[in-house]
Amino acid sequence: MRIALLGGTGDIGQGLALRWAYDTNHEVLIGSREPEKARNKAEEYETELDSRGVDCEIKGFENGMAADRADVVVVAVPPYHVSDTVEAVADRLDDDTILVSPAVGMKGDEDGMHYHRPGAGSVTAVAAGAAPDEVPVVGAFHNLAADRLANLDVELDVDTLVVGDDDGAKETVTMLAEAIEGIRALDAGPVANAAEVESVTPLLINIARHNDGMHDVGVEFK
Template structure:
């Protein structure tokens, strides 16, 4: 399968790219608004993977070209770029392309981070509203600390939470997520349940802020 990480030069994009390239046989496409930046990132990711003896397939493109070539497109961009990014690639998306969104709207003050969803109720639902109707949208990878992912020496033992209205698309993303070592995907139902999933992101950041012994906090449910 071909997985495109749009905004794949950023923190969470880097983490997911390294994990998919290291732990799975899927082809990883790094997308960026600037294709040159994407190719620089690919060089750095490939170096890191080669140091570990992994000869992975990672390639860099502009966002639209990456999305056009992929089966699964992950919007690893900040929440305020989600709308633009969907718009930039919508012509190359279709019912065969799964659009995955990990972004979360947050606002910070002196107390910590607070969940700040858009008017649609969640960023996940915003993506579904903006994407062409036939494109299946899956919310996933919201609550993973970027640094915990990108440090391949760090053994994961984390859950990621999935929401989608399209069960087949959800199942595909569930399988992909479960292929990352130490990651377990849990089903949280339809897109309407996204807000409580997204709220975990500011929460884990607040937990890291107030508990000295916890960094890059993730979550396990049981």
């Protein structure tokens, strides 16, 4: 399967790119508004993987070109860029493409981080509203610590919650998530439930901030 990470030069994009390239045989594409930046990052990821004995090719493209080539498109950009990014590549998406949103809206103050719920109800809903009607949208990977994900020396033992209105799309994203060693994907229902999932992320950041040794805290449901 071919996976495009739009904004794949950022933290969560880097972590997912490295883990999928390290743990699976799926083809990984890095997207960016600046194609040269995407190519440079792709080379950086290849170098990291080569140092660990993994021979793979990661390609970098402008976001639209990456989306055009992919079966699954992960919109790994900050929440305030999700709508614009999806709209910019909308003509490259079709009903065979699955769009994945891991972004979370947050605001910080002296007390900590707080969930910033957009008018659409969730960032996943924002992505769904910007995508063509025939393109299934799935929310996933919201609550993963990006630094831990990108550190291939660290073993994962975390859950990710998956939301979406298309069962087949959710099954595909669940398969991709669980192809990363140490991640378990749990079905959290339709897109209407995305706000509850996304709001866990600022809670985890606050826990990490106020407790020693929990910088990369994650969630495991038992």
